[in-house]
Amino acid sequence: MSDSHPTPAAPRPPRRKGEPRFPDGPRADPAGDHFERRIRSFQPRRSRVTAGQADALQRLWPAWGLDIDGQRVLDLAELFGDDRPVVLEVGFGMGEATAEMAAADPGTNVLAVDVHTPGQGHLLALAEQKGLTNVRVGNGDAVILLREMIAPDALSGLRVYFPDPWPKKRHHKRRLIQPEFLDLAAARLRPGAVLHCATDWEPYAQWMLEALTGHPAFENTAPGGGFAPRPAHRPLTRFEGQGLDKGHVVNDLLFRRVPHQVQHRHQDQPPTGA
Numbered sequence: 001m002s003d004s005h006p007t008p009a010a011p012r013p014p015r016r017k018g019e020p021r022f023p024d025g026p027r028a029d030p031a032g033d034h035f036e037r038r039i040r041s042f043q044p045r046r047s048r049v050t051a052g053q054a055d056a057l058q059r060l061w062p063a064w065g066l067d068i069d070g071q072r073v074l075d076l077a078e079l080f081g082d083d084r085p086v087v088l089e090v091g092f093g094m095g096e097a098t099a100e101m102a103a104a105d106p107g108t109n110v111l112a113v114d115v116h117t118p119g120q121g122h123l124l125a126l127a128e129q130k131g132l133t134n135v136r137v138g139n140g141d142a143v144i145l146l147r148e149m150i151a152p153d154a155l156s157g158l159r160v161y162f163p164d165p166w167p168k169k170r171h172h173k174r175r176l177i178q179p180e181f182l183d184l185a186a187a188r189l190r191p192g193a194v195l196h197c198a199t200d201w202e203p204y205a206q207w208m209l210e211a212l213t214g215h216p217a218f219e220n221t222a223p224g225g226g227f228a229p230r231p232a233h234r235p236l237t238r239f240e241g242q243g244l245d246k247g248h249v250v251n252d253l254l255f256r257r258v259p260h261q262v263q264h265r266h267q268d269q270p271p272t273g274a
Contacts, residue, residue, distance in 0.1 A: 025057035026120060026139035030067035053121025060124040061137075068113070068140025070148035079136055080109045085156035088188075089113065090142040090176070091163055095123025097235045102127070102135045104233065108156070113138035113145060142176075146184050153190040162239065165201035177208045179215065186217035191259035194221065198234065198252045200243040205251035218255040227251040 049057070057065075066079070077083045089112040092098045102110045112135060114120060120137050127135040138145060166174045177197060185195060195218060199205050209227065212218050222228040230236075230252050240250055 022054065022057045022061070025061040026065060026117065027067050030069040030140045031144050032069075049118050049121060052125055053118050055121075056125040056128065057117070057121040060128060061120075064124055064127065064136055065120070066111075066136055066138045068138055068142075068145045068149065070144045072149065073151055074149045076109070076111075076150075076154060079111075080134065082109070084109045084134065086111055086154065087157035087159060088142075088146075088150075088155050089159040089161070091160065092119060092123060093162070093237070093239065094119045095126055097161065097237045098123055099126040099130055099132065099135065100235045101233060102132050103130050106132075106134055109134045109136070111136050111138055113140070113142045115140065143181070143184065146188050150188045152187055155189050156193050158185055158189060158193070158195045160195070160197045161234070161237075162199055163197075163204075165199060165204040167201065167203070172207075175204065175207065177204075177211055179211060182211060182215045182218065186215070186257060189257040191257055193257045195255045195257070196231075196234070196252065198230070198250060200240065200248040200250045202249055202251065205249075205253070208253055209251075212253060212255045217258055219258050221254045221256050228254045 066074075076086045080086070084107055086109045089098055089110055092112045092114050093116070095112065098110060098112045102108075112123060114137075120139060123135070123137055126132075127137075160176060163176045164174070166172060182195075189195065195212070197208050197212075199208065205227065213220060213225065220226070230250065231254070234252070244250065
């Protein structure tokens, strides 16, 4: 009887200095120095990539991954291979909630963006395990993606779950949800599309509520205004559960893109793609 155990893969030679970590995977800095230096809302996190995550990055990235280089305007139908509506998710962590929502709504394509390499690999592996065809993983700066690579009115939704709250006052300028970001989001969301934010940092929740309430391109879907109950389609994540166990209060905000164009700082102009 032949041995049923798979033959162990030969160990890969040590990576030489300057050699990319994943030759067929996400690039370390896809946009490079092509765009202006500005305050970013994120910091790349360095943590260990497991063997399974590395395998998923190496095998699946060429087909399901996207480096955000800002060099072209995306054809979303070409990216996904169909013309289903596309929701952009900014910051997906390890991707469990993203995969669960994509599996529950196969009629919607999800472009999930993050800079955390282990999370990118984990989401790719989950998508393969669940047989999902409606997930693509973006690597890089979501602002460059929105500004340079997404056409006006191209998105059917935008999700920003548990972004970095930057709690210190001197760091508030780094928060993602700012009037300028909302201008950009409004230009890329089609009328009626929903921007869904969630945070467990109450001061940031209030900050988001004030910014969205004061923006003329969005209207609150919560009856009477204010925060909304967690909708059934947003899964309770492990991270969120840990926060709730510690007494954190999680707030959801669901704001709809109003059905008229609003001129704001030229963000409604088509992306340059260059």
